[in-house]
Amino acid sequence: MTYLEDQPAFRAFIERVEGAVVQSGSQAGSQAGSQAGSRAAPQQDLLRQVGDAARALVAAEDWLPQAATVPHPQYYQQYLLYCDPAERFSVVSFVWGIGQSTPIHDHMTWGVIAMLRGAETGQRFELGSPMRGQEAAVLHPGDIEFVSPQVGDIHKVSNACADQVSISIHTYGGNIGRIARHVYDPATGQPREFISGYANADADTRGYGRFAAATT
Numbered sequence: 137m138t139y140l141e142d143q144p145a146f147r148a149f150i151e152r153v154e155g156a157v158v159q160s161g162s163q164a165g166s167q168a169g170s171q172a173g174s175r176a177a178p179q180q181d182l183l184r185q186v187g188d189a190a191r192a193l194v195a196a197e198d199w200l201p202q203a204a205t206v207p208h209p210q211y212y213q214q215y216l217l218y219c220d221p222a223e224r225f226s227v228v229s230f231v232w233g234i235g236q237s238t239p240i241h242d243h244m245t246w247g248v249i250a251m252l253r254g255a256e257t258g259q260r261f262e263l264g265s266p267m268r269g270q271e272a273a274v275l276h277p278g279d280i281e282f283v284s285p286q287v288g289d290i291h292k293v294s295n296a297c298a299d300q301v302s303i304s305i306h307t308y309g310g311n312i313g314r315i316a317r318h319v320y321d322p323a324t325g326q327p328r329e330f331i332s333g334y335a336n337a338d339a340d341t342r343g344y345g346r347f348a349a350a351t352t
């Protein structure tokens with residue numbers, strides 16, 4: 137039996153993300169004392185690097201364990217595939233059943249969304265009472281989307297396919313299932329704190345998720 141951690145494509149992805157995170161951290165640190173010091177440039181570079189790595193990862197889906205592709209009849213699912221031992225980043229498979237969507241929410245950290253299978257609709261929102269939605273965008277396999285407090289962190293996402301499960305692979309700064317963040321009331325803009333958690337029972341482990349790689 138092989139496991140997710142034995143999948144070369146996924147291991148290569150994790151190594152690329154870790155390298156980008158380490159580089160971004162040292163750049164941010166070295167700029168912290170300078171006049172022009174801002175985290176914007178290192179973060180743009182980080183998002184670009186993680187986006188490139190994610191695009192390569194979702195070029196195939198034979199590395200993804202079947203157990204991390206299973207939809208729930210009622211709720212979208214978020215399976216933890218990898219959590220950096222120092223919780224600098226985490227990777228999840230986001231699985232949409234037909235007709236499922238998130239509430240309007242934020243992330244409180246950077247995130248890279250890479251479409252693997254099917255399609256999803258993302259719509260960004262601006263704070264306000266009521267909240268103002270921007271034009272929705274549809275992601276298809278291979279498409280990449282970014283979120284972060286710097287480039288726009290509030291959105292609503294839904295399965296764009298009326299007849300099939302959709303799956304995207306998300307990478308976030310931090311342990312996303314344990315971060316206190318917010319959902320928003322669209323009518324008032326009122327935030328409410330939430331912690332998303334994960335769909336898999338062993339999600340408190342660090343490193344690679346313990347999925348047997350009976351691949352799809």
Ligand SMILES: [Fe+2]
Pocket residue numbers: 241242243283291293
């Ligand atoms: Fe999101």
